[in-house]
Amino acid sequence: MLIDSRTLPEATRLEADIAIVGGGAAGIAIAREFIGSGLQVALLESGGLDYDNDTQDLYAGEVTGNPSIALDASRLRYLGGTSNHWAGYCRPLDEVDFAPRPWVPHSGWPITRASLEPYYRRAHSVLQLVSDDYLPASWTEHMPPVFASPLMQGRLRSVIFQQSPPTRLGSAYRAELEQAPELAVYLWANLVEIVTDTTTAVVEHLAMACLDGRRFTVRARHVVLATGGVENARLLLCANRQAPAGLGNGHDLVGRYFMDHPASEAATVLLNEPSAIARAPAGQVVDVLCGIAPEVEEKEGLLRFVTSIQPLPPPDGEEAGYVALRDLTRNLRRGIWPDDLMSRLGTVLADLDGTTSGVYQRFFARPELLRLRVHVEVAPNPESRVTLIDERDALGLNRVRLHWQLGELDRLSLRRSLEVVAEAFGASNLGRLRLADWLTEEDFAIPGNGSYHHVGTTRMSDDPRTGVVDRSCRVHGMHNLFIAGSSVFPTEGLANPTLTIVALGLRLADHLKSLHV
Amino acid sequence: MSPVARRQLLALLAAAPAASFGIGQPADAATWTRLFHDLESARLIGRTVLENHPDLGPGEAIRSRLRQRHAVFRELLADTADRPASAVLAPVMAEAIAADFAAHRTLTVAGWVLSRSEAELCALVYLA
Ligand SMILES: Cc1cc2nc3c(=O)[nH]c(=O)nc-3n(C[C@H](O)[C@H](O)[C@H](O)COP(=O)(O)OP(=O)(O)OC[C@H]3O[C@@H](n4cnc5c(N)ncnc54)[C@H](O)[C@@H]3O)c2cc1C
Numbered sequence: 001m002l003i004d005s006r007t008l009p010e011a012t013r014l015e016a017d018i019a020i021v022g023g024g025a026a027g028i029a030i031a032r033e034f035i036g037s038g039l040q041v042a043l044l045e046s047g048g049l050d051y052d053n054d055t056q057d058l059y060a061g062e063v064t065g066n067p068s069i070a071l072d073a074s075r076l077r078y079l080g081g082t083s084n085h086w087a088g089y090c091r092p093l094d095e096v097d098f099a100p101r102p103w104v105p106h107s108g109w110p111i112t113r114a115s116l117e118p119y120y121r122r123a124h125s126v127l128q129l130v131s132d133d134y135l136p137a138s139w140t141e142h143m144p145p146v147f148a149s150p151l152m153q154g155r156l157r158s159v160i161f162q163q164s165p166p167t168r169l170g171s172a173y174r175a176e177l178e179q180a181p182e183l184a185v186y187l188w189a190n191l192v193e194i195v196t197d198t199t200t201a202v203v204e205h206l207a208m209a210c211l212d213g214r215r216f217t218v219r220a221r222h223v224v225l226a227t228g229g230v231e232n233a234r235l236l237l238c239a240n241r242q243a244p245a246g247l248g249n250g251h252d253l254v255g256r257y258f259m260d261h262p263a264s265e266a267a268t269v270l271l272n273e274p275s276a277i278a279r280a281p282a283g284q285v286v287d288v289l290c291g292i293a294p295e296v297e298e299k300e301g302l303l304r305f306v307t308s309i310q311p312l313p314p315p316d317g318e319e320a321g322y323v324a325l326r327d328l329t330r331n332l333r334r335g336i337w338p339d340d341l342m343s344r345l346g347t348v349l350a351d352l353d354g355t356t357s358g359v360y361q362r363f364f365a366r367p368e369l370l371r372l373r374v375h376v377e378v379a380p381n382p383e384s385r386v387t388l389i390d391e392r393d394a395l396g397l398n399r400v401r402l403h404w405q406l407g408e409l410d411r412l413s414l415r416r417s418l419e420v421v422a423e424a425f426g427a428s429n430l431g432r433l434r435l436a437d438w439l440t441e442e443d444f445a446i447p448g449n450g451s452y453h454h455v456g457t458t459r460m461s462d463d464p465r466t467g468v469v470d471r472s473c474r475v476h477g478m479h480n481l482f483i484a485g486s487s488v489f490p491t492e493g494l495a496n497p498t499l500t501i502v503a504l505g506l507r508l509a510d511h512l513k514s515l516h517v
Numbered sequence: 518m519s520p521v522a523r524r525q526l527l528a529l530l531a532a533a534p535a536a537s538f539g540i541g542q543p544a545d546a547a548t549w550t551r552l553f554h555d556l557e558s559a560r561l562i563g564r565t566v567l568e569n570h571p572d573l574g575p576g577e578a579i580r581s582r583l584r585q586r587h588a589v590f591r592e593l594l595a596d597t598a599d600r601p602a603s604a605v606l607a608p609v610m611a612e613a614i615a616a617d618f619a620a621h622r623t624l625t626v627a628g629w630v631l632s633r634s635e636a637e638l639c640a641l642v643y644l645a
Contacts, residue, residue: 435630
C-alpha cells in the first residue's frame with residue numbers, strides 16, 4: 001500500500017513491527033523480504049514517486065576537502081532513492097576486503113565474505129543481474145583483447161564488473177510495494193527525530209514530518225535506518241536531545257571514516273606500435289577493468305585499485321593550435337613520422353616547453369594512445385567525516401558538512417599502483433605510461449567528483465570503541481536500532497557498493513525475522 | 518630508418534665531442550641509431566631526465582651504473598672493448614629495459630615512467 005503521509009490526520013500514531021526509514025536501494029530490498037512474513041512493515045520515505053525540488057533541498061550541505069560533488073547532486077530523495085540515477089556497475093567485495101590488512105589502518109570487517117555469499121546470490125536477482133560470474137576466464141571472448149592478454153597474468157589482473165539494467169528499485173518494485181498486505185509505504189514522510197527512552201538504549205518512537213507541516217509518529221519494535229551513507233550519520237547526530245553527542249556516538253565515531261572511490265583520468269599509455277589490444281569486441285557484455293594481483297597488493301602495501309584502459313577518442317575538430325602543432329612537428333621531423341617509441345616520447349616531452357596538453361592529447365588521439373581512468377579505494381580515515389553545521393533545512397534539522405580528506409597511504413598507493421601498471425606495459429615491451437600532471441604534485445588531490453559512494457560513517461565492528469554498529473548492523477548500546485547501507489562498511493574495497501548494500505540488507509532482514517519468531 | 522634521419526644523426530654525432538660520448542667513432546652512430554632511431558628525441562628526453570633528476574650525476578657515474586646493471590651496456594659503453602654488432606643490439610637492449618621494468622628500476626621523467634636504463638642512456642646522449 002502506498003500512502004501519502006500528507007493525508008494522515010495530524011498527530012497520527014502509527015504502529016508497525018518494523019519501521020524502515022528510507023525507501024532507496026537498501027530500504028526497498030529489505031522491505032520486500034517481509035512480503036508473506038506476517039510482520040507489519042512501515043517503509044517511511046521522504047519523497048514521493050518523482051523528483052521534487054523542495055524535498056531534494058533537504059539534502060543540501062557543504063563539501064570540503066578532496067573534490068566531491070554537491071550533496072544534493074550525489075543523492076536523490078524520492079522512492080527508489082539514489083538508485084533512480086545509479087549507473088548499475090556491480091561487483092561483490094573480495095575476500096581480502098573483509099580481512100584486516102596490516103598495511104591499512106582500521107581495516108577488517110567482523111564478518112567474512114563467505115558469510116555474505118548466500119545474500120550476494122540473492123542480491124544479484126534483486127538488482128536484475130544476469131550473471132554472478134566474476135571469473136575473467138569466463139569472459140575472455142567478450143573483453144577487449146588487452147584484458148585477455150598475458151599482461152593480465154603477471155602483476156596485473158582483469159577485474160570483472162556485471163551490469164544491472166540499472167534497476168531503479170522504486171519503479172521496478174512499485175507494484176509489489178503497492179500490493180503486499182504487510183507493507184505500508186508512507187511517501188512524503190521525513191524522519192526528523194529518533195526519540196529514545198530515558199536510557200537512550202531503546203528507540204521509543206520516530207518523529208515524522210511532511211514539508212507541509214504535518215507531523216506524526218511511528219512506533220515499531222525494530223527500526224532500520226536506510227537513508228544513505230551521509231544521512232544515516234546525520235540522523236544519528238541530530239538525535240542529540242537525549243544523547244548530546246547523538247545516538248550510538250559514545251566513542252565519537254558517528255560520521256567519521258567517510259570514504260568514496262576517487263575516480264579520475266590518471267594516465268595515458270603510448271603503445272610502441274598501433275595495436276588492437278584495447279579495442280572493444282563486438283557484443284561486449286561485461287565491464288572489465290585492470291587491477292593489481294592480490295599478492296602484489298599485499299607485498300607492496302597497496303590499497304585496492306582498478307583502472308579502465310581505453311583508446312583515446314579521436315579529435316572532435318582541427319583547432320588552430322592543433323594544426324599549428326602538427327605542422328610544426330612535421331617540419332621538425334622533415335616530413336618523417338616518428339617510427340618508434342622514443343621518437344614519440346620525444347615529441348610529447350617537447351610539449352613541456354609550453355604547448356597545452358589538451359592540444360597534445362588531440363595530436364595523439366590515435367588508437368595507439370590509451371587513456372587510463374582509475375577507480376580506487378581510500379583507507380578509512382577518522383578525519384574524513386560528516387559533521388552537523390549550524391544551518392538548518394526546512395524541517396529544522398541541521399545540515400551537514402562532508403569533509404573528505406586523503407591520507408598519505410591513499411596518495412602513495414595510487415601512484416605506486418600506476419607505476420605497477422607502467423612496469424607491466426614496459427616489461428612486456430608494449431609501451432610507456434605517463435602519469436597525469438596532478439599525480440606528480442606532492443600533496444595532490446584527486447580531481448573529479450568521486451564516485452558518489454558514501455561509505456563508512458557508521459562502521460561495523462564487534463567493539464563499540466571502534467565501530468558504531470555490531471555485526472548484525474545493530475547500533476552498539478541500542479536494543480532496537482539497526483542501520484542499512486554503505487555507512488556500515490568498515491572499508492570500501494574496489495567494488496561499487498550497491499550490490500553489497502543489498503546483500504547486507506537481505507541479511508539484516510533475515511536477522512530481524514529471527515528476532516520476531 | 519630513413520636516409521634523411523640518418524644524415525641528421527651522422528651530423529649530430531660528428532658535431533659531438535667524441536670522447537665524452539663514450540662511444541667515439543662515427544661508425545658507432547649505427548649503434549645509437551639502433552637504440553634510438555631519432556637522436557634528437559633521445560637528447561630531448563635526456564635533457565629532461567637530468568632536469569628532473571639532477572642527482573643522476575655526471576656522465577661517468579651514469580655510464581658506470583649502466584655498465585654494472587646490464588652486460589649489454591658493459592660492452593656498449595666499454596672504452597676499448599669490441600662492440601657488439603648493431604643488428605643484435607636492439608633485442609638485447611629491449612630485454613635489458615624490460616628487466617628494469619620488471620625489477621621496478623624506473624625513473625619518472627616529466628610524468629613518463631621510464632626504465633632507468635633508457636632514461637640514463639638518453640641522459641648520456643644529451644651530455645655527449
Ligand atoms: C550518478 C550515480 C551513479 C552511481 N552508480 C553506481 C553504480 O554504478 N554502482 C553502484 O554500486 N552504486 C552506484 N551509485 C551509488 C548508489 O546509487 C548507492 O550506493 C545506493 O543508491 C545507496 O542505496 P541506499 O538505499 O543506501 O541510499 P539511497 O538509494 O540514497 O536511498 C536513501 C533513501 O532514503 C530517503 N531518505 C533520506 N532521508 C530521509 C529521511 N530523513 N526520512 C525518510 N526518508 C529519507 C531518500 O529519499 C532515499 O529514498 C551511484 C550513485 C550516483 C549518484
